[in-house]
Amino acid sequence: MSDTLASYHESGFAGLLGPGRSPAVLAIDLAMAYLDDSSPLRAPVDDAVAASAALVGAARAAGIPVIFTRVSYQRGGIDGGLFVRKIPALRVFEEGSPLAEFVPNPHPEPGETVITKQYASAFFGTTLAATLTAVGIDTLYICGLSTSGCIRASATDALQHGFRPLVVSDACGDREQSLHEANLLDLQAKYADVLTLDEAVAQLTP
Template identity: 30%
Template structure:
């Protein structure tokens, strides 16, 4: 697969929740956050250079008792590494699925997007929900695996390390929902 086969005017780049709270000093620091954001920035530069559509998604907590992504906070802002340029749409969401109760689908239609390239944070939550929803809406999706980050989880008394969470969720997405690539494949 060549990079030109993936990125064209009908391919939109969707950056999901690359926000300050996921970085050092934030309320929910992730494993591999800075490396993932740096790779996302490289892919972002490529899309911008080709004039292909770019859409940013940011989460604002709407549920009572939320401890991160609080509306108007530094933590809810998009990280400077991938800051939107004037004219690049920013979709604000309150659910893991970036399409739920947002204008994302309409913005993609308006941009003429037929395919999506997705990266972001957290792999096991908002990236997963967004990619599955995009697939259900009929978009062929490519996930930039090394431009995503997550954190460790626990279940049933077992701790699951962040690299294992990352591998499991990417493997599941790659089985049906998306093509998986690394940033170097696109830049």
């Protein structure tokens, strides 16, 4: 535990939620926009994508549901509202853009749920909470992109909707390592459990 996190813990933060009885993996926005060198959203997240693939593979092998999210906007980005105005680079996710496509691995298999969103949180304006509740899922192992944006927003909203957010640290990535680390620390302190890929896989493996 870092000195900062230890200080939080002493002040009554950073409690542990632990996994519940019925988990799923939530793979957030694993899109070519973050891997293609022509994209304004290109980031050093190749290792995080590979770790996400390992997490998804472990879940599938254990028969645990995997839910993917994707960002998609109408041409012109009108359904992105102020978010697209704030971050014009998000227009790479307009319908028909190859940068909006899933990475080769991991990507959804037939029958797996795909949630389409327009904003940072996987819960905002989507059916995700209803879908999870309907099938009795209470725990989300969260991976994907990016740590300071959609991972953070989705983990926070998961907690607020009554789901246990377990953020897999090395299966998330960001544009800057310092942002990645700071957001993981704050998530651990306030909104989620943060664990390694090895820890997550051990929990998912029967």
